[in-house]
Amino acid sequence: MKHHLGSGLAILALAAALSGCGSSSTAPAGTSPATGAAGSTAGSTATASSGASSAGPSSTSTSSSASSSQAGAAVDLKTASSTAGSIVVDAKGMSLYFFTKDTKDSGTSACTGSCLVSWPPLTTNSGTPAAEGVTGKVGTISTPDGKKQVTLNGMPLYYFAKDTKPGDTLGQGVGGVWYLSDPSGAMIKAPGQGY
Numbered sequence: 001m002k003h004h005l006g007s008g009l010a011i012l013a014l015a016a017a018l019s020g021c022g023s024s025s026t027a028p029a030g031t032s033p034a035t036g037a038a039g040s041t042a043g044s045t046a047t048a049s050s051g052a053s054s055a056g057p058s059s060t061s062t063s064s065s066a067s068s069s070q071a072g073a074a075v076d077l078k079t080a081s082s083t084a085g086s087i088v089v090d091a092k093g094m095s096l097y098f099f100t101k102d103t104k105d106s107g108t109s110a111c112t113g114s115c116l117v118s119w120p121p122l123t124t125n126s127g128t129p130a131a132e133g134v135t136g137k138v139g140t141i142s143t144p145d146g147k148k149q150v151t152l153n154g155m156p157l158y159y160f161a162k163d164t165k166p167g168d169t170l171g172q173g174v175g176g177v178w179y180l181s182d183p184s185g186a187m188i189k190a191p192g193q194g195y
Contacts, residue, residue: 076122076129076150077138077157079183082169084190088134088152088181093166096122096157098187100177105154107141119158119171119178121149136185153185 077096080089088096099119101110111119121143129150131138140148141156149156160171160178171178172188179187 074130075132076124076126077131077134077152079133080166082167082180084169084172084180084188086183087169087188088136088157088183088185089166090122090159094159095163095167095169095171095180096152097160097171097178098152098155098181099158100179100187102155109141109143109149109156111156111158112144118161120161121147122157122159123147124150134183134185136181136183152181155185157181 075091077088078091078093079086080093080095081087082095090096097119099109099111102108103110109121111121123143124140125148127140127148129138129140134152136153139151139154141151143149151157158178160168160174162168162170169180172180179189182188
């Protein structure tokens, strides 16, 4: 009997500790973009919370909905300094690119199929993407799979798969058709880090 009581208290203490970890990890999810690695932060929050569900499901639900509402209010675009000058990046600082084969205000992307493997679109859950320091007109278009791709001055924005960390601009000038954007939404065609 004493053994079961001791085990029960240990499990409760562990659940309380996990519950505390789950709520502290929701703060970064709120500051992350709705794309990319934000899902992995939210996933680890859900894993930690599910381990604590025996301690109190109501606190789990609260932290999950708080995380969702914070993620919904995240900034989609901001600016950063680079070797090409001030550029447009996502909320985590990853560089974003224009594709010169896209047609402004066409509502579609010319990058399809295997192109999207190297140049994934910047997507959002918001009908009105949020921007800080970006003066160009921000909007969205629908992707073939029903997501919302963020646009700047009517041109879709993309990541470059070989950019692995904030500050990377390896996509600049690739193929003479991929270029960074300045905060006003103009293509930066100066030589960059591309190959």
